[in-house]
Amino acid sequence: NDPNRLEIKENFDKKLRSHRPPGPAVQHLHYDTQTAEADAVADIISKRVEAGAYRYRDFAILVRGNRDADAYLTSLRMRDIPYQFSGSRGLYRRQEVRLLISLLQVLFDVDSSEHLYNLLSSEVYNFPMADLNRLLARAYRLNVSLYEVLSDPEVFAEEGETRPLSPEAQATREKVLEDLRYLVEFSRQRPAGMVLYEFLERTGYLARLARGEASEAETKIQNLARFFDIVRAFSNTAPDDQVPHLVRYLDLLIEAGDDPPTAPLEPGLDAVNVLTVHKAKGLEFPVVFMVGLVKDKFPSRRRSDPLELPDALVREEVPSGDIHLQEERRLFYVGMTRAQQELYLTSADDYGGKRTRKVSPFVLEALDRREADITPRKSDPIEVIRRHRTGRGVATPALEKIPESQPLQLSHMQVDDYLTCPLKYKYIHILRVPLRPHHTIIYGKAIHEAIQEYNRRRQAGLPVSYEDLLARFEGAWRNEGFLSREHEEQRLQTGRESLRRFYEREQASDAVPAFVEQEFAFWQGKNKITGRWDRVDERDGQVVIIDYKSSEVRDQKKADDRARNSRQLAIYAIAYERLYGRWPDLLELHFVDTGIVDRTEPRPRKIEKTLEEIEQAARGIREREFSPTPSEWDCRYCPYNRICPATETQV
Incomplete structure (x- = not known):
């Protein structure tokens, strides 16, 4: 349809060839009303799942715009079909x-x-x-x-x-x-x-x-x-x-028209995927329904730009013909090619309003059909009445297991959270339940950003003053989560004093960071472990990994225990060995508020135990095993202890 395509000009062959055997032909289903169309889509999905041919997650309903999804979501709800909707707006x-x-x-x-x-x-x-x-x-x-x-x-x-x-x-x-x-x-x-x-x-x-x-x-x-x-x-x-x-x-x-996108699709959820064609780019599903395929919906009506750019200012050659129609046709092609096995194109005569809608010209082009050959499927009067029945309520769909063949990415925080309590992991990393801002997080983040500023300048050989640290600290400060204004002022003053002592200690040292906030990743089987080192020093041929802590630890013995038992430091050591072929000589925890520094060496037994714990956490996450493991200590300090049912008798 477009003579300016590269395959026409350069004689490229871009024909798609499937690795799968031939499947059923593309089906076009046309109805008298949008409600009938939406109900038919839901019925097909329900029957195919009941027959055991597919799971809910195998189906995708692609809509042209966010508002077009309402009728189809209603029909899914009426049949108690679990779904997840992800729009580019809404x-x-x-x-x-x-x-x-x-x-x-x-x-x-x-x-x-x-x-x-x-x-x-x-x-x-x-x-x-x-x-x-x-x-x-x-x-x-x-x-x-x-x-x-x-x-x-x-x-x-x-x-x-x-x-x-x-x-x-x-x-x-x-x-x-x-x-x-x-x-x-x-x-x-x-x-x-x-x-x-x-x-x-x-x-x-x-x-x-x-x-x-x-x-x-x-x-x-x-x-x-x-x-x-x-x-x-x-x-x-x-x-x-x-x-x-x-x-x-x-x-x-x-x-001003701002309308952010809704939550993205959760790949492991056994639910029908409802999303816009734009959001479907890069995704594939066994069965795809492209719905609402009528003129002025798909292709949509062309909206003129508020400020048209003169052709003389366009550097690239402007294709001839209706550019908007060409873009819509390409988008239609994107939607069709999301289907791996079966593709349904659906439309209706009535989407509200006085006039009967015409089938999208893209449907006629794709199937080589004429408008006159299409007759709508009439709704049975009894079925029209039944459409208003109330469903029993859509159950929350279960998460599908993650197969061993599929890579799983984990950070040390995710491993820690899962081993502490699998339900806590689910709340934080899957559901992303909002948290009340806490003053320790605000304080720790501001301290960390100030230290990062110092280390980056020190690494680059740039001058850095205490005032520079203070400006970064106060710039990162947020007045959220503090018990009172007096409490906030107290923590601010503590931070200023801690940074002054940090600055004086570092200025008296000759050590220059080799790495600052350096990201790393290594593979443990099919599990990709990611993270970043706060700082890595090379001192007289020795490699030292440093992690900064803003928590108050005033007892050296307690600091020693934390360093020796730190899963985080062990993961940092493993990452360094995997990337550079040698173990770091020292692992250090620097407690900023008190100035206490604890040093430990990578110990084989701790390394072995940490690798086992990574495998344990990965197995549970892949199995979607998120049963709570409450304990008095962990529940007391869990940020979700006021909403988690397992802590009701623990806290």
């Missing part, structure tokens, strides 16, 4: 993210009835809908906000009303008002991210998601984590990161 429209945005809006302006309604009707509060609608109707009649009606203890006791709120609604009403009063006061001197986390924890919503008690729990957690990343980015740059300022920031982002 994070702010996700139910769990809208919940947090509504909370922020209500804390900023309690008279925002729309957002309060969203909050009350959410799965967090589940306010009885009959009572909620009565409250909203009363607010409309009185021309007041929903909050004003909700906070009136005598609601429905006037104007001849004989039906009070139900007991469930009264109890929920009191809970909501109590939570809002508490959170408004809680937000007085705290960052917005901390307020959001307090809400998730106080209401038990995060715990329910972590236990998988809500529909699409794992996907919701990942989308919440993405939203918290946005909040954290705001906190890192805004001079004031309290609730009112975050609300204004989000309003401006949304007004």
Whole structure:
């Protein structure tokens, strides 16, 4: 279709040749309505899985845009088919993210009835809908906000009303008002991210998601984590990161058209994959449904650029013809070639609106058919009614095991987390459950960045002053997670003093780093172990690996024990030997606050044990074995001890 293609100009043969035997022909299914189309796709998937031909994860539904996915997600839910949706946009429209945005809006302006309604009707509060609608109707009649009606203890006791709120609604009403009063006061001197986390924890919503008690729990957690990343980015740059300022920031982002992508697909999840064609690039699935294939959807309507670039300013030769149509055709080709075994092209006459939609010209081109040859499949009236039945609820799909043939990448932190508690590993590295900011993390990160600045300059032979370290330390500082303003000032002062002592010690030394923040990777079987050394020195022919710690250790014996038993240092030693063919001579832990330094040598028994532990963690992760292993000590210091069911009797 395009004479400017390289294979035409240079006579290249780009014909695709499959290594698999021939499969079934491409099928085009055309229906009278989009609902019928979506239901048919769900039915095909359900029957193929029930017959044992495929698993849910083998299917992909490709949509042209994020908003096009709604009908197909609804049909999957109605049939209790597990799915995961990943769009190139749409994070702010996700139910769990809208919940947090509504909370922020209500804390900023309690008279925002729309957002309060969203909050009350959410799965967090589940306010009885009959009572909620009565409250909203009363607010409309009185021309007041929903909050004003909700906070009136005598609601429905006037104007001849004989039906009070139900007991469930009264109890929920009191809970909501109590939570809002508490959170408004809680937000007085705290960052917005901390307020959001307090809400998730106080209401038990995060715990329910972590236990998988809500529909699409794992996907919701990942989308919440993405939203918290946005909040954290705001906190890192805004001079004031309290609730009112975050609300204004989000309003401006949304007004400007910002709409971040939802959580990416989890490859090991046994669920139908629903994603946009753009997000499908580079992926393959045994069975692919390309849906909504009608004119003006795919190809989409051409939108003219706000600022057209004159042809004279374009360095490359502009292809002749309709460039937009050519791009859409290439995208259609991308979608078709995602299928490994079976490909379905689906369309419908009615997607809402008055006019009947025409089948995409790309479908006609691909199948060499005419529009007149296509007749829609009519919906049975009984089936139309049954489409509105309620599903039992989509269960959280199980993670598929990772085969031994597939490489698995692990860091020392992942190995540590898994061996400490497999469920902790799942919360951190698979579900990515958001964490409340903790002052030890803020402090440690700021100290580490200051030391990194010193070591990099020392390695490059550049001058470095204590003021340089202090500027980097204070620039990396975040006022999150501290117990009070006084506590924060105390930790700031401790950091300044610790860095001064560090600077004086290092300036008195002749040692120059050979490596600073050097990344490494080595293979242990099919497991790729990755990490980075804080610092590596070469002193008089000896190799010394240094790791800095910001935790307070004042006892030399305790420091000695930590170094000798450190799995992290053992992994660092193994990495050096694998990469450079020799063992490091010394492994050192430098405790920055106290100045204590502990030195140990790579010991064969510790190295052997560490390799066994890597294999043990890798086996469990591959088997998707995430049962908790609670202990009083580990649970006490676990960041998830307030949401993990296994710690309820341990902490």
